[in-house]
Amino acid sequence: xxxxxxxxxxxxxxxxxxxxxxxxxxxxxxxxxxxxxxxxxxxxxxxxxxxxxxxxxxxxxxxxxxxxxxxxxxxxxxxxxxxxxxxxxxxxxxxxxxxxxxxxxxxxxxxxxxxxxxxxxxxxxxxxxxxxxxxxxxxxxxxxxxxxxxxxxxxxxxxxxxxxxxxxxxxxxxxxxxxxxxxxxxxxxxxxxxxxxxxxxxxxxxxxxxxxxxxxxxxxxxxxxxxxxxxxxxxxxxxxxxxxxxxxxxxxxxxxxxxxxxxxxxxxxxxxxxxxxxxxxxxxxxxxxxxxxxxxxxxxxxxxxxxxxxxxxxxxxxxxxxxxxxxxxxxxxxxxxxxxxxxxxxxxx
Numbered sequence: 001x002x003x004x005x006x007x008x009x010x011x012x013x014x015x016x017x018x019x020x021x022x023x024x025x026x027x028x029x030x031x032x033x034x035x036x037x038x039x040x041x042x043x044x045x046x047x048x049x050x051x052x053x054x055x056x057x058x059x060x061x062x063x064x065x066x067x068x069x070x071x072x073x074x075x076x077x078x079x080x081x082x083x084x085x086x087x088x089x090x091x092x093x094x095x096x097x098x099x100x101x102x103x104x105x106x107x108x109x110x111x112x113x114x115x116x117x118x119x120x121x122x123x124x125x126x127x128x129x130x131x132x133x134x135x136x137x138x139x140x141x142x143x144x145x146x147x148x149x150x151x152x153x154x155x156x157x158x159x160x161x162x163x164x165x166x167x168x169x170x171x172x173x174x175x176x177x178x179x180x181x182x183x184x185x186x187x188x189x190x191x192x193x194x195x196x197x198x199x200x201x202x203x204x205x206x207x208x209x210x211x212x213x214x215x216x217x218x219x220x221x222x223x224x225x226x227x228x229x230x231x232x233x234x235x236x237x238x239x240x241x242x243x244x245x246x247x248x249x250x251x252x253x254x255x256x257x258x259x260x261x262x263x264x265x266x267x268x269x270x271x272x273x274x275x276x277x278x279x280x281x282x283x284x285x286x287x288x289x290x291x292x293x294x295x296x297x298x299x300x301x302x303x304x305x306x307x308x309x310x311x312x313x314x315x316x317x318x319x320x321x322x323x324x325x326x327x328x329x330x331x332x333x334x335x336x337x338x339x340x341x342x343x344x345x346x347x348x349x
Contacts, residue, residue: 011281015306018284022302030251030303038250039307042243046311049239053077056123056232060116063225064215066108075323076101082320085313095121110204111211118169118212119219123229125162127237128268132158135262147262147293154269161272172213179205240264240312247308253300263290284309 019027054073061068068076079101080094087094099114106113132155139147168174187195219225241260248255267287284305291301 011284014281015284018288018302019306022288022299026299027303030299034251035249038246042246042250042308043311045239045243045246049236049243050074050077052232052236052239056229056236057116057120059225059229059232060119060123060219061102061113063219063222064112064116066102066106066113066116068102068106072102072105078316078320079324080320081316082324085317085320109208109211111208112215114208115212115215115219118216120229122166122169123226123233124236126230127234128265129158129162131237131261132265132269134258135265138258139262142294144293147266147290150266151262154266158269169216170213172209175209175213176205179209243311244304244308247304247311248300250307251300251303253296253304255296255304259291259294259296262294263287266290280313283313 051074054070054077057077058068058070058073061073076098080098083094083097095117096114099110099117102108103110103113132151136148136151136155139151168178187198241257241264244260244264245255245257248260267283267290270286271283284302287305287308288298288301291305292298
């Protein structure tokens with residue numbers, strides 16, 4: 001925890017340095033003349049993107065006859081966002097937790113619910129791949145060698161990561177091997193605690209993984225659910241781009257939507273390998289730098305980036321933390337499951 005807070009503190013320090021580099025006086029002047037209507041529109045677009053994301057996931061769950069209430073789907077997403085925002089790396093920590101959230105409220109087996117979560121992530125990848133290609137072509141036409149090479153490398157990395165992930169998800173043997181490898185690492189660090197949960201971990205792997213594999217394949221073959229969810233996925237990503245687009249309008253600096261796409265794609269892939277939880281500070285630095293490389297003044301780039309991250313990262317993290325706290329109380333007082341969320345999460349491995 002000390003290391004995590006230290007990394008977040010370093011990220012905040014980077015943001016402060018960014019503001020100093022851009023000129024705090026200039027940033028304040030930009031904010032003083034900003035348009036509230038466009039900023040509120042950016043917030044509305046973000047909320048709409050959460051709704052379409054929830055609709056996408058709900059379609060997948062309904063195809064497996066899992067039917068949580070819509071507000072529970074939204075709550076699960078925000079809890080997942082919170083976990084992803086406070087953990088480093090590929091932002092995958094929130095996926096088991098949002099599956100657990102739905103599992104507790106519907107009573108459906110964890111394996112099928114988690115299958116819908118992973119299919120949801122796969123459907124999230126398809127628009128990203130499409131936009132990565134468009135972004136690469138755009139910067140090549142602009143003649144920016146630096147951005148072109150960067151995007152080509154990121155394209156290759158993202159493709160390898162995607163194919164490897166799908167390969168693991170479709171193989172029960174590989175999935176179990178990875179889970180047991182992770183458990184062995186956990187056992188080396190805390191042998192006593194690992195021994196306490198070993199029996200439940202093995203039971204969860206041997207029961208939930210086959211359920212997950214079976215239902216994941218069913219979702220792959222469900223053409224109608226796949227098509228509808230994919231449409232929602234493209235709508236969601238369009239709204240994500242519009243969020244940043246309207247942020248620039250709010251500070252009286254119109255921008256091309258394709259430039260926003262370039263920055264978002266680079267930020268997403270970099271965020272997947274960030275050692276800083278949620279990419280705090282790092283994403284602000286990367287996005288601001290790319291905007292500057294695209295010809296935008298540094299004070300505009302930094303101001304827009306910080307405002308966008310306020311909407312997409314900091315505010316959802318706080319809201320997700322509140323829901324997570326409430327969720328933990330409900331689970332501990334409920335009739336189903338373990339005494340608290342931490343024990344249950346560890347039981348799932």
